[in-house]
Amino acid sequence: MLLGTAVALALSFWHKDSILAFATPSGPQVDIINTGYARYQGNRTLPNAVAYLGIPYAEPPVGNLRFRAPLPLNTTRVVLESAGKTIDATEYPEFCIQGTTGGRDAGGAGSEDCLKVNIYAPPDATKGSKLPVLFYIHGGGYIYGNPRNWPFDHWVNQSPNVVIVSVYYRLSSFGFLSVPEMKDSQTGALNAGFLDQIEALRWVKRNIASFGGDPNKVTINGESAGGASVELHLVAKEGERLFSQAIAQSVYRTPLPTPEQQVPLFKYYAAKAGCANESVAESLSCLRNARRRYAAFHPVIDGNVITDYPTRLISQGKFARVPLIIGATTNETLSGGSSVAVALKRFFPSITDDNLSELEEAYPIQSFASESLRFQTITGESELKCANSILGSAFSKEGAKTWVYRYNQRNPTNPSPAVTHAAENWMMFLGTNTGFNGTTTFTDQSTLETDFSSELIAYWLSFVRTGNPNMRKLHRSPLWAPYGEGTRNRVVLQQARVEGPRKKSGSFVEVEAVEEAERCRVVAGQVETQQN
Incomplete structure (x- = not known):
């Protein structure tokens, strides 16, 4: 159960301090990397892991850059501002401004100057x-979301x-x-996030070698909206090859509306900010100077980078042909209540009565x-789980x-009692439960749980290293x-049922039911109204 904000923050900081307790003493030249334009001091958080935190990858999107495409990092500016000194990268940066989680919180914490990455690497x-x-x-x-809440120090420590x-x-x-109007780059940018x-x-492609990485061997990975982002990268027109493999967890099949369909929400947002105007350009100018406000906007079909619904592009074979891991939790759904029609109309606003009858x-x-x-199955498959069959088959x-x-292990x-959405995050990231405004709590894990976590991480990193989850598995x-x-x-x-003198796995292989595959064909056939 989520704790209050103050307690969650305290526990979040406690967790970081507990990792730092493993840090080794470092002199001025230890755990420093040089990108060619700056030197960054990392933090030896665990014996086999160094964290370089808050490394900028683009110019701060503030002032007139609000709502615009990111500008590449001005390395000349970084050189001048650092004045030859090593930049401290041992503390987590401010996270991006948070919207509400939908749990009666207001959101609003964070900073606009947030276009940064955390990098975890072996010390050698x-x-x-x-x-x-x-x-x-x-x-x-x-x-919403704060990368600090999903730390990777222990992943690299396990597999340096x-x-x-x-x-x-x-x-x-x-x-x-x-x-x-934001299709015109002079006005703004669609899908800026x-x-x-x-x-x-792109920054990784240019600079990750300085941290010991191979820019030609990048696996993109994400969960929920992160998994949906992975799906979008697989079908997007990005202009160059930026990754070579993909892991998509619990793909969030949220509708991708057209910009035209977002006009009412834009007008509502502008009016609430005191920026209502007949001219969109003037509204945007006002919004760029307005007090920070947020509203629940999602990606749209922009016609440039994201040219169509992912399901349609995938069915047409218009996707990056890279090795793929994809999956979901057993019982996940993003809807509550008991009425299928009400739930699906809320999630997919364009769905028709005929579509509902078909489902x-x-x-x-x-x-x-x-x-x-x-109810759980019909909502969960349309909202999340059918991505497995749609992408897996294609x-x-x-x-x-x-x-x-x-994934079949509940968050304890x-x-x-169900294996709900994001249950694997608790297991893979030290017992994390995210809270309001970028906070989280970390819960101690049992021996069985840490053993299972190690098994999951080994599968994932085996795939990252070899393109096959089996080559370096436990x-x-x-x-x-x-x-x-x-x-x-x-x-x-799933984890082993009981502890014993020899560590065992509780995982096993099954075959996807024919009925599930058939249901997902129906879901995929509703691409026009589900808009995904």
């Missing part, structure tokens, strides 16, 4: 190390042969404000043990190596069979 990594890179995109519905980058990108209205991610990947028919009540399980059909998982701090873990239209194998990830 050098420019010639050419270690594979994991580029992580956090979730939060494109509205990778470099991990975690990106801050603009959120909510600061990252995704949209109105048709997604363009931030692309600019960060109701595809999920007959006699196929489920209860109405609540049917990628494997085109010859891209594909692995699918079902969640009162629900010995006790089962062989993760690849996914294909004919086989539909997937691994069920």
Whole structure:
């Protein structure tokens, strides 16, 4: 259960201090890297891990740059401002301005000057190390999220042969404000928060070698809105090759409206900020000088980088053919209540009554043990889980190596007995439960839980290192069979039931049910109205 903001903040800082307790004494020349334009002092947070925190990748998007595409980092400015001194990169930076989590919080914490990355590397990594890179995109519905809440020190400490980058990108209205006039770059930029991610990947391509990484071996990874971002990168027109593999966790299948459909929300937002005006350009000028406000904007079809709905582009074979891991949790849904029609109309505003009837028919009540399980399945598959089948089928059909998982271990701090959305984050990131305004709490994990966490991290980093989750997995873990239209194998990830003298895995391989694949074909067929 989430704690109050003050307690959550205190625990968040306590966690960082607990990691720092492992830090080794460092002299002035220890754990310093040189990018060619700046020297950064890192923090030896664990014996095999150095964290370089808050490294800028673009110019601060403030003042007249608000609502515009990110500008590449002005390295000349950095040289002049640092004046030859080593820059302290041992503390987490301010996170991007937060929107509400929907849990009765107001949001609003954070900074606009947030286009930065946290980089985790082995202490002996050098420019010639050419270690594979994991580029992580956090979730939060494109509205909130703080990379500090998903630390990677222990990942690198477990496997000190990778470099991990975690990106801050603009959120909510600061990252995704949209109105048709913003198609003109003189006015603004659609999907600025997604363009931030692309600019960060470009920075990684130019500079990650200084941290020991290989710019030609980058795996993009994200969960929820981060998983949806991964899906968007797979179909986006980015102008150059910025990654070579992908891991998409619980892809958030939120609708991607057109800018025209966002006009009412834009007008509401401008009016609330005191910037209502007949001229959009004048409204934007006012908003750039207004007190910080936010509203729940999401990515849109911009016609330039994101040219169509991801499901349609994927069905047409218009995606990057790279090795892929994709999966979801067993019971996840983003909807509450009991009415399927109400829930799906709220999530997919353009869905029609005919679409709802088609879905109701595809999920007959006699196929489920209860109405609540049917509700969970019909909403969860459209909102999240059908991305597994849609992408898994398309990628494997085109010859891209594909692995699918079902995460089946509940978050033990969640009162629900179900394996809910983001349950794997608790396991993979030291017992994290995110709170309001960029905070989190960390909960101690049992031996069984830390063993399972190590198993998950080993699968993920085996894929990052070799393009196959099996090559460097833990010995006790089962062989993760690849996914294909004919086989539909997937691994069920869960911890061992009991401790014993020998560590065991509770994970196993199953076959995706034919009925699930058929239901997801129906979901994919509603691309025009689900808008994803």
